[in-house]
Amino acid sequence: MTTYSKMHTFKPAPDRQFVILSAGNLATTQEVMNHIQRDLDYPNGNANLANVRYLFEAAEYVGRISLEVQQEHGAALSSSGVSGEITLLIGGQIQGQPHGLMMIYPQGNYITASEETPYLQIGESKYGKPALDRIAKPSLTLAEGAQLALVSLDATC
Template identity: 60%
Template sequence: MTYCVGLCLDQGLVMASDSRTNAGVDYISSYSKLHLFQPAPDRMFILLAAGNLATTQEVLNRIRRDLDQAAHPDPTLIAPATTLANVAYLFEAANYIGQINLAVQNEHGPALRAVGASVEASFILGGQIAGQPHGLFLIYPQGNHIAATPETPYLQIGESKYGKPILDHIVTPSLSLNDGARACLVSLVGTTRSNLSVGPPFEVAICPTDALAPLQRLRLEEHSPELDTMARYWNESLRQAFFQLPHFPWEQSDRTAGEPGEELQQMQG
């Protein structure tokens, strides 16, 4: 499994992923799932990948081959009509990647289905083309896509449930990019704690609007001091917050050493 999350905020994009890949529980390895494309000076794309690793790698390779063949045309081949370098709108990039995803799955699907394995892959595409707003898309295994909106400014792929509640609490479009990066890390840390198939290194890219490049890129290794510090702070803060919740009416208010919480009134017994 995998867990990737992207935030589409007023100030720009935050893209984050874990790096764990597994085939069963007895073959666990580490692959980056955060891929940066800057195929022309007026544009930037970041692609987060989840699903069958062979599918996601071949999708990335085909995207790169199209860019290469368009940049260095071979007269004996038909150059690709669409590449990330020439799409005019972000949604066209999402459609283009969706079509490649579908083509790769169609090629390998029959052999995988025959052994009961899944060929599916999904992607989160974040990016910007100069003169247009930045945008964030979830590309389904079926090739179609949805976009993040101000009402739902984040998109997730992979093992998304454990890390969703904290995003629901924190993420609004007005969140700062740095707070957005912290929200992604907290969401990733919580998921890792609950699910073995998601794990560090965690990668985060922070892309302010109109920068057309990541302003910051983090790669936090397992047990790195930075990640351990953040996880410890979060655990302590969350426990503090929890133990200050309102009391039940039947509780004595001397439960905490500090200020007692407000009482919950009118509980039904």
């Protein structure tokens, strides 16, 4: 059995850190992550995680790559009855700005976690989501949040 990480970390410069979580088609996810890494290794003046100024610009950049990859392979995949869609969470911080969390939809657009919904969930959510809906709030300690995440994860299995 082979396993693949659904968590990808990027620290493209000393002033920034990003974590991307993925759900959906593995091949699409791997190609998107490869494009992100290529853009960091061989910058060409276009946006990449090392030069975006805001977290929302990072979400736009990753969403654009995701959509391009999905569109490139969409017809071939759908003719085989396979979905190439992925949903991503990007979290991180750029120095001098607040940390943040955004969910990037398969269509390339994104939403931001808020005071009312201090979490975002991708993948299978029908079982673990009620615990998050009832208990999650910004005032939870890190330990309480970790416990809640484990309860939610356990309810999903």
